Amino acid sequence: MGTPRDRQDDPSGDSPREASSEGDGGPEVKSMFVEEAKSGQVDARAHAAWRSWLGALASDPKAAMAAALAYESLPAQGRDAWLTALDTDAPDVRVPRVALYAPLLAVEGDLGRRERIETALTLAGPHDASARHALRGTTKNGDKLCVIVSPLYLDFVELLVCRYGDQGVVSARHEPLSHLRDEDAIPEADGAELELTPVPMVVEELAHAVVAHRRAGKAAPEALQRFSHLFAPELGSREE
Secondary structure: OOOEEOOOOOOOOOOHHHHOOOOOOHHHHHHHHHHHHHHOOEEHHHHHHHHHHHHHOOOOHHHHHHHHHHHHHOOHHHHHHHHHHHHHHHHHOOOOHHHHHHHHHOOOOOHHHHHHHHHHHHOOOOOOOOOOEEEEEEOOOOOEEEEEEEEEEOOEEEEEEEEEEOOEEEEEEEEEEEEHHHHHOOHHHOOOOOEEEOHHHHHHHHHHHHHHHHHOOOOOOHHHHOOHHHHHHHHOOOOO
8 A cells, every 4th residue: 555645633533434424434445545546645544544444344244345345346456456455454453354355355356356365365264154055945936046155254145046947047146245144135035935955956956047048048147157166067158
């Protein structure tokens, strides 16, 4: 991160987070990295707000979601500046590395930056997380519905929600960062009772739905493309 510029404290005495009009701090942080990308310098007060905001990522779902959204909306230079700032500040904040980097990994598509984030995450060592699991049910109109839940860190997970049937995939939605309590609130459920189901069984069913989708001449939904490690053979260009 560039050298912070000194600025007089606000005479109101408010802390950086208190002074923000946005409780999650996302707009402030985004503005800071836009400035960093342009000038190589960051306001000292903004940097203090950034450090304070990092401390909330481990336990505040709004801050974690704001981090993902703010980072996702930045141009390439801004994202690079964000990662450089984390390289500098991560050792000095009492927050697990996975809490700092996982929200970014969930929305980063650039292979170079993903590798950089994953490398930073390896420095965190092993962490406690329950295994990926799946929920499955049948909607009122007979569609099957599944939710694949991938742990990220603490109580934060990544969700893939799909409705599908014999004719293919009806809908697919990817939530890169969600709280565990939110996995019970699935609007696509349409009255379906979701039950814990082995992940391989759900993947097998989805694979058949993707094949039917492709045979109908339709491309696999973009949300499924993010899970190509589970569905690679069916999402590829293989002739059926």
